[in-house]
Amino acid sequence: MNHYLAIAIDIFFGFIVLFTITKVLGRNQFSQITPFDFISSLILGELLGNAVYDPEINIKEVVFAFVLWGILIFTTEMLTQKVKKLRKLLEGEPVIVIHHGQLQYKSLAKSKLDINQLQNLLRQQGFFSIEEVEFAILETNGVISVLPKSQYAPPNTEDLHLELKPVYLPVTLIIDGEVLYDNLTKAGFNEEWLQQQLAKHNIFDYKDVIFAEWRKGKPFFFQKYE
Structure with missing residues (x-):
């Protein structure tokens, strides 16, 4: 039982450290994976795997290894932003x-x-x-x-000599039955307005709505749970 508890503790702390490191390093670890980023991800996974399955490694050693690797990656990322030659070496070029x-x-x-x-x-x-x-x-x-x-190439508005219209971002108001009040306020509305929009469609409980959004110049859009 103690062995399983030790594994659970290692995974828990490993998850926290990995999450913290990836937040510090930025989204490029996920959305724009270069060969260097790929190697970095493999090493982090290997460190966590060794920590979980090697009973001789304690949590202090795990945290030290994660933090040290995170510092190395963070330093490398900073260098690639400042030194173009190093950027080309580590990240490649188009x-x-x-x-x-x-x-x-x-x-x-x-x-x-x-x-x-x-x-x-x-x-x-x-x-x-x-x-x-x-x-x-x-x-x-x-x-x-x-x-x-x-x-x-698909024709654009200029090619078709159409009138240019302003573009607005849609604002998400409800997700999984929960109202996003910050978004509602930023859109310039209040809860009473939202309730009125739903009531027009005989909806009186937010939990019946899986998704709802508003965009200027467009009708109120929503989708109910099936």
Whole structure:
């Protein structure tokens, strides 16, 4: 029983330390994973795994290892922001793989990317033929950014000579039956207004609503639990 309790304590403290470190290091550990970030995540996972399954390692050693690794990563991140050469070494740089509609074979080979993989990445961006692409850039996180040829690009408001209209962000008001009062206040409304909007649709309990949002110039939008 003591053994399981020790594992639970290690996992609990490991979770707290990992969460703290990832919050300090920033969102790029999740949304924009570079090769260096990937290695960093593996090391953190390995540290936690060793702490949980190695009975000879105590919690003080675990915390020390996490904190030390976190300091190293944080220092490296700061250096990459200030030293461009180091940034290129650790994070890599974007590579143009299609230039003016022409495949760049040397760039593809350098990036260890074959034609099939390139087609797969292009399809994920909504382009099913290389012929449609004017420029394609392989980003440091492995995602392809595409600039299509003019004849394949979707028309925009300027192309269609339409009147420009202001753009407003939607404001989420209810999630999982709970009112987000801060958002409601920022939108310039009060709870009475929200109740009136729901009452128009015969809804008198917030718990019946899974999601609701408001956007200027648009009708009040909501969805009930099924």
